[in-house]
Amino acid sequence: MHSTTLGAIITSFALLATPVFARGPWAGGLDIIEACHMQYGPTATVAVVENTAWGWRCVVAGQYYDVDTNRYCGDKYGHSAQSDPQGGGPYDWGCYYP
Secondary structure, three states: OHHHHHHHHHHHHHHHHOOOOOOOEEEEEEEHHHHHHHHHHHOOOOEEOOOOOOOOEEEEOEEEEEEEHHHHHHHHHHOOOOOOOOOOOOOOOOEEOO
């Protein structure tokens, strides 16, 4: 009995701690390399610094930079398109319309 109640409490806290992303219709994929090139130029490369949705960076001349994924989606698919980390891994991003 106690383990069931404890499990429900832990699950509830986990759900509260998980970010909620409102996805609408699919706009298209989010190409991280293309995003880096669009925002930092054609010499930018991609590095994964941790195995999470936010774990990758663009690299230019040895410097690491974040990418504005919402900006990429808006530029690529129309200004209302927004990014979503979908599966939670570094390459799991997609673009959706609100």
